[in-house]
Amino acid sequence: MTQSIEVEVCIIGGGVSGLKAAHTLLNHSGSKYSSKDLILLEAQDRLGGRIFTDRKSSKLGISYDLGASWFHDSLNNVVLEESIKDGTFNVMEDGYYDDKDIRVFASDEDGPLDVNNMKLHRVAEDLEKFIELYYFDDLNKADMSLNEIVELFMEKHSSRLTTEQKRYCSTILRYLELWYGITWDKISAKYSIMDHQGRNLFNKKGYDFLINKLASGIPEDRILHSHPVTNIIRNNKKGNERVAVESSNGPTVYCNYLVVTVPQSILSLSPSHTHGITWIPPLPSNITDALENIHFGALGKVIFEFESCWWDINEDRFEILADSTDDSSLSSPISSSPESFKFPVFAVNCAAVYKESVRGASLCILTQSPLTDYLESHPQQAWSYFKPMLSKLKLNDLQVSDPINTITSNWTNNPYIRGSYSAVETGDDPLDIITQLSGEHDCGLIDKNIRFAGEHTTSDGSGCVHGAYMSGQREAMWILNDCGAFSTQ
Numbered sequence: 061m062t063q064s065i066e067v068e069v070c071i072i073g074g075g076v077s078g079l080k081a082a083h084t085l086l087n088h089s090g091s092k093y094s095s096k097d098l099i100l101l102e103a104q105d106r107l108g109g110r111i112f113t114d115r116k117s118s119k120l121g122i123s124y125d126l127g128a129s130w131f132h133d134s135l136n137n138v139v140l141e142e143s144i145k146d147g148t149f150n151v152m153e154d155g156y157y158d159d160k161d162i163r164v165f166a167s168d169e170d171g172p173l174d175v176n177n178m179k180l181h182r183v184a185e186d187l188e189k190f191i192e193l194y195y196f197d198d199l200n201k202a203d204m205s206l207n208e209i210v211e212l213f214m215e216k217h218s219s220r221l222t223t224e225q226k227r228y229c230s231t232i233l234r235y236l237e238l239w240y241g242i243t244w245d246k247i248s249a250k251y252s253i254m255d256h257q258g259r260n261l262f263n264k265k266g267y268d269f270l271i272n273k274l275a276s277g278i279p280e281d282r283i284l285h286s287h288p289v290t291n292i293i294r295n296n297k298k299g300n301e302r303v304a305v306e307s308s309n310g311p312t313v314y315c316n317y318l319v320v321t322v323p324q325s326i327l328s329l330s331p332s333h334t335h336g337i338t339w340i341p342p343l344p345s346n347i348t349d350a351l352e353n354i355h356f357g358a359l360g361k362v363i364f365e366f367e368s369c370w371w372d373i374n375e376d377r378f379e380i381l382a383d384s385t386d387d388s389s390l391s392s393p394i395s396s397s398p399e400s401f402k403f404p405v406f407a408v409n410c411a412a413v414y415k416e417s418v419r420g421a422s423l424c425i426l427t428q429s430p431l432t433d434y435l436e437s438h439p440q441q442a443w444s445y446f447k448p449m450l451s452k453l454k455l456n457d458l459q460v461s462d463p464i465n466t467i468t469s470n471w472t473n474n475p476y477i478r479g480s481y482s483a484v485e486t487g488d489d490p491l492d493i494i495t496q497l498s499g500e501h502d503c504g505l506i507d508k509n510i511r512f513a514g515e516h517t518t519s520d521g522s523g524c525v526h527g528a529y530m531s532g533q534r535e536a537m538w539i540l541n542d543c544g545a546f547s548t549q
């Protein structure tokens with residue numbers, strides 16, 4: 061193994077943002093860089109980061125994305141748009157809009173709730189508008205948690221609600237827990253309502269198509285797998301290059317430009333942590349303070365496969381409402397199997413998504429912290445926890461059967477990911493970290509040749525694949541402009 065490598069650009073992290081940065085630097089039509097100018101260091105033995113298509117575990121022949129699986133903001137999603145254009149994604153064959161009106165269940169009813177007659181979705185819309193209006197006039201108003209603002213709504217407006225609406229609407233917004241990966245006693249009310257730019261398109265093809273596409277434009281010897289970066293020496297004095305990057309088992313990389321795409325959860329670790337990165341000199345306080353002002357959620361997935369379907373094959377998704385509980389312990393770490401109905405269930409009906417192609421049936425359930433942490437460490441307890449809730453989906457003449465296979469994500473135990481993505485807790489400032497790391501406002505590091513990319517560094521597509529992708533492109537273009545690498549011919 062060579063002791064050191066000298067390159068123009070070093071990229072840390074082989075998720076979508078790092079790969080897009082590398083791909084752009086090598087393949088942009090005006091770039092003068094060739095493969096010898098670049099190296100990408102990835103800690104794990106595979107590429108993709110939080111994109112992971114599991115093509116092996118299913119007993120039904122389905123490929124499951126255990127990380128990202130939807131194209132969000134599909135009217136304005138550059139990854140989707142470019143993939144349609146280059147022929148790598150066909151919406152009709154590879155995608156599925158799984159957005160029929162959701163079927164909602166509750167512990168005290170046997171069949172689905174008659175949400176239409178109860179006008180539950182309309183009240184939920186009012187609730188969301190109430191939150192928006194509350195902060196509309198004055199964003200400096202004190203933040204509170206999502207459950208607190210729902211209580212406020214109930215105090216003010218419950219006289220306008222029917223008994224049923226009162227019963228179910230008090231928890232209906234908990235579906236947002238399955239967006240942020242944290243429970244509603246933690247979710248910031250101020251930043252809880254999202255503005256979607258288009259429908260969500262489920263990716264049936266497997267998101268690894270994107271990783272493979274990007275990786276195919278980068279020579280294999282330019283990517284070093286299983287190379288966790290341990291030290292970044294910003295003011296390198298040895299050699300000609302300005303930054304030195306050390307990994308636990310590889311050569312020291314000397315480079316002029318560095319693009320750091322490790323998840324926010326890794327940046328937040330102290331240098332003394334086994335998986336922390338030591339910065340020499342340390343990261344300035346404007347960055348470390350911003351990292352304190354934002355949290356990292358833990359969205360997870362549990363997939364149950366069955367011999368046959370005992371629920372309605374024609375429904376896209378199911379929501380099973382949580383019972384009202386004492387919220388004081390909701391987000392505390394779980395040490396033994398929680399009671400069912402403590403956390404809401406949001407389940408994708410894979411039987412509908414993959415209707416044409418497979419035998420058998422499966423349900424993909426999204427989970428939030430702390431349930432994700434618990435189930436990812438105790439996957440054998442997943443069915444006993446979910447069975448009483450999922451039994452609500454049973455059609456009259458059918459029997460609930462036990463699963464023939466259970467597949468769970470493992471993000472919280474992955475030392476290089478440690479959860480899912482940025483999550484805004486009560487009192488957080490989600491924009492600070494973006495301001496510091498996006499490089500758009502000349503904040504962050506004084507060394508402008510050290511760049512950051514990743515889902516946590518952008519407000520456009522924040523937390524999403526397309527946001528991470530665009531951030532990788534952003535940094536590659538910045539470098540190409542800065543070093544004059546654009547060909548003048």
Ligand SMILES: Cc1cc2nc3c(=O)[nH]c(=O)nc-3n(C[C@H](O)[C@H](O)[C@H](O)COP(=O)(O)OP(=O)(O)OC[C@H]3O[C@@H](n4cnc5c(N)ncnc54)[C@H](O)[C@@H]3O)c2cc1C
Nearest residue numbers: 073075076077103109110128129130289514515523524525
């Ligand atoms: C369960 C789940 C569901 C999701 N669903 C969706 C969805 O439906 N749609 C959507 O758009 N987005 C979704 N996302 C979010 C999306 O997956 C991410 O926003 C995106 O993949 C992040 O890409 P990235 O390049 O920023 O980071 P990553 O993909 O995490 O890449 C960072 C890389 O850095 C590596 N790394 C870490 N430490 C080191 C080190 N010390 N040295 C070297 N390398 C290191 C990691 O191994 C990783 O490969 C989901 C995420 C999860 C977890």
